Amino acid sequence: MVDIGVGLIAIAAGLAVGLTGLASAIAEKDIGAAAVGAMTEDVSLFGKGLILTVLPETIVIFGLVIAILLIFVM
Amino acid sequence: MLLPESMSRIVIAGSRNRLPETIEAVYRLERAHLIDYSADDEGFSIGAPLPNGSKASERLLKIRAMLNELSIKDVSNRSPISAKEVRHLIESGSVEQLDEELFAVLDHRNKIVQEIADLESTAKDLEPLAQLPLTLDMYRGYESLRPFVGRVRHDPAELLREIEEKEFFLSDDGKFIALFVRKSDEDAAQRALSKAGFVETPVPEGEGSPQDMIVSRASKAEALKAELADADTKLEVLKERHMSFVASTEEELAIEVEKAETPLRIATSEYSFLMDAWVPTVDLEMSVAMLEQALQGHVSIDVAETRSRKLHDEEHVEKRFHKVPSKSSNGRYGKQFEYLTSLMSTPRYQESDPSFLIGIFLPMFFGIMLGDLGYAIVFIAAGYYGMKNWGSEEAKAVSSLMFFGGIWGAIFGVFMYGEMFGMHFIDHHHAMIPDWQAMLGMTFPAWVDNMTMGISKLDDVTLMLKLSVYIGIFHLFIGYIVGVFNMNTQHGFKHALVEKISWIMVLIGLSGLAWAVTTIMFSGVSPEGMLLYVLVVGAVLMLAGLAMVYTVEGINAILEIPGVVGNILSYTRLAAIAMSKAGMALAFNYISIIMIAGGLGGVLGLVFGFLIFLVGHLLVWVLALISCGLHGLRLQYVEFMTKFFVGGGDPYQPLRAKRQLTRAIETEV
Known part of the structure; x- marks a missing residue:
């Protein structure tokens, strides 16, 4: 029998990654669409668009860090 | 510089x-x-x-x-x-001459193409007429007769019964009709035909049987096609x-x-x-x-x-x-990263060009995240090939990132992680997958173990996270230093002190404070000695810095503190991406080595396992390029460059003739 605390940690870690992943996805969806729109007007905006699109990735990385801390440190 | x-x-x-x-x-x-x-x-x-x-x-x-x-x-x-x-x-008019020559051929060619198209379209019109036993002159030239020629959907004989005087010919399949009626019966015939779904088709000019005309036209088209081929070869020769x-x-x-x-x-x-x-x-x-x-x-x-x-x-x-064009002077190494700066903006005349610093930190971050000798070697090879053979600016930037990032990846892969294709040289942690010693069936000499720190991306998580935060603080520190330099050159030392050095104080103070507080909280050490010293100095530095920022930015200064924390934490992506790469590599190694090669056994197992190994690691390699490259770049753009870079300069474009195919001669004017 696994300790219930371990299970809760696992759930918490999953939520941390999953929810932040969703949040990143929602943010990137809008930015990505706008970036593609801008690119159709001016192809040289590709670089800026790419950078802007990966900006919200930070959210999920924070989530991942929390999940890692939960699993490995607690 | x-x-x-x-x-x-x-x-x-x-x-x-x-x-x-x-x-x-x-x-x-x-x-x-x-x-x-x-x-x-x-x-x-x-x-x-x-x-x-x-x-x-x-x-x-x-x-x-x-x-x-x-x-x-x-x-x-x-x-x-x-x-x-x-x-x-x-000067001697060759352009006009060639123009005449070329367009004569082109006009001729276009005429032929047009003629062939005409011939083919009339041949198409003639095709159904050839099914009827009439010559072309029989379709026109009547005074009292109205001919109807065209396609019908079904046999109209029944519908035409009420018209008494008429003559009509139907093709064998009953889909094409030529009907001749008196002009007075025209309306009735029209009505009847439209019920049968009649669509009139034009009758080409000419005499004689349509059959013969089709044949003669086809031979004419043949001759023209030969002429067309001739014109094409002429063009090719030209x-x-x-x-x-x-x-x-x-x-x-x-x-x-x-x-x-x-x-x-x-x-x-x-x-x-x-x-x-x-x-x-x-x-x-x-x-x-x-x-x-x-x-x-x-x-x-x-x-x-x-x-x-x-x-x-x-x-x-x-x-x-007002604006002075920026002619960057980054040296041979920094030049390769100028494109990455230009993606953001062209540096102004009064500010530092970040290209060289990007050239130092970007490959290094790439290497930390990659940290694997196996992938690194492939990156170095691909990057070297790209630098030699690819022409476009984007491709050049990517290949120099692959090359130098690969070198750092090999350095970190050997000395820090001791890892190749997701497997350690000598494993000290978990026995889920074999290490290279077991794979090669040999014992490495002691120096192999001594050479590397043997950090495992998946096991030494806390160490990896701490390391990335320290790297982040250092990187941001460098960013602020360049900011101080820029501010000093643009506005003088007073501005630099208030606007940039203050932030360095906040950064250092905050880092010290955070370190002391977390140590006290997690390790349960009582705040005394060194720890207390760091705590107090950190807090004082941070507050002093904030007070200086407050003089220029007002209450916004306090709102920017979480921004600094966020910036520092953002560097934990170095650890997170290294881990995710290692995790994927572990999974593919486990599947290919333990499950397939080990579980299936035999030659089949080895071959199949090796295939999975190849495909899996290729996938990890491609993902490594995308995520390590992009995230490394993002750390430069968002966290690092915002500390000192404004951009919006004009690139230096001297007047000069851009010659590729011609050679200028010094003596001519």
């Missing part, structure tokens, strides 16, 4: 009839960045194009049409032709013979037109002209001397100013002299 090259402004003035040779001399100098004339001074206005320009553009238009028609694309591999020779050919002439003439004429239009960017009065340009200060004396020698003192060349880096110096000059 970080600042763009110092620039000086020169003013070239002379009488208007010297303008063409002045433009020629400035083009040959290849160092003057022309400043567009936009002011509206009394007596001066924008110049008119040189007289040779209109002829040249007319010829250029012809040549470009030829380029298009002959679909000449890439001729850059040819050895360049002398520009003098090309110009001689142009293309072969004149390809390099057309391409090099295009280049020469484009240069001529550009030169001829240069007066549109300078100020002219009735008898004189005035030209402003930026020249790199290091080349200033040489440039002035060269121009004076070329123009033999007929034109005056004055040095107006050598611009300092202080921003308020801009305000003392006319608006069009």
Whole structure:
């Protein structure tokens, strides 16, 4: 029998990654669409668009860090 | 070294009839960045194009049409032709001659194509008529008869019964009809036919049976097609013979037109002209001397100013002299990363070009995240190949990132992680997958183990996270230092102190404070000695820094504190991405080595396992390029460059002839 605390940690870690992943996805969806729109007007905006699109990735990385801390440190 | 090259402004003035040779001399100098004339001074206005320009553009238009028609694309591999020779050919009217020759062939060809199309379309019209036993002249020329010729959907015999006097012919399949009725019965026939779904088709001109006409037309078309092939070979021959002439003439004429239009960017009065340009200060004396020698003192060349880096110096000059073009001086290594800076913006004249720093940190971060000798070797090879063979700027930037990132990846992979393709050289942690010792069935000598720190990305998580945060603090620190430097050059030390050094204090204070607090909280150590010292100094530094920021930014200063924390934490992506790569590699290794090669066994297991190993690691490699590259770059753009970089400068573009296919000759003017 696994300790219930371990299970809760696992759930918490999953939520941390999953929810932040969703949040990143929602943010990137809008930015990505706008970036593609801008690119159709001016192809040289590709670089800026790419950078802007990966900006919200930070959210999920924070989530991942929390999940890692939960699993490995607690 | 970080600042763009110092620039000086020169003013070239002379009488208007010297303008063409002045433009020629400035083009040959290849160092003057022309400043567009936009002011509206009394007596001066924008110049008119040189007289040779209109002829040249007319010829250029012809040549470009030829380029298009002959679909000449890439001729850059040819050895360049002398520009003098090309110009001689142009002057002797070769362009017009070739234009005539080519378009004669083209017109002829188009005519043939048109004729063939006509023949084919009438042949199509004739096809159904050939099914009826009538000659073509029988379809027309009646006074009292109205012929109906066309397709029907079904047999109209039943419907036509009420028309008494009629004659009609139906094709064998009953879908094509030729009906002849009295003109008085026209309406009735029309009604009846429309019920049968009648669609009228045109009857081609001519006499005799349609059958014969189809045959004669087909043979005519055959003959024309032979002629068409003939014209095509003629075009091909023309293309072969004149390809390099057309391409090099295009280049020469484009240069001529550009030169001829240069007066549109300078100020002219009735008898004189005035030209402003930026020249790199290091080349200033040489440039002035060269121009004076070329123009033999007929034109005056004055040095107006050598611009300092202080921003308020801009305000003392006319608006069009405000911005100074940035000629970056990053050295050979930094140059390879200029493209990445330009994706963000061109550095201003007064600020540091981040390219060199990107060149240091980006490959390093890439290496930390990659941290695997196996992938690194592939990256180095691919990057080296790309640097040698790829032409476009994007591809060059990516390949130099792969090459230098690969080198750092190998360094970290060997000395820090001791890892290749997700497997450690010597495993000290978990026995889920074998290490290279077990794979190769040998024991490595002790120095292999001593050489590497043997950090496991998946097991030493806390260490990895801490390490990335420390790297982040260091990186941000460097960013603020460059900020101090920029602020000092632009506005003086006082501004640098208040606006940038203050943030360094906040950064260091905050880091110390956070370290002390987390140590006390997690380790349960009581705050005394060293720890207490760090805690207090950190808090004081941070507050002092904040107070200084407060003087310029007001209450916003407090709102920016979480931004700094966020910036630091953002660097934990270094650990997170390293872990995710290691995790994927572990999974593929487990599947291929333990589950398939180990579980299935035998030759089949080995082959299949190896295939999975290859495909899996290829996937990880591609993902490594994307995530390590992009996230590494993002750390430069978002966290690092925002500390000092504003951008929005003009790139330095000196007037010069861009020759690829032609060769300039020094003696010609």
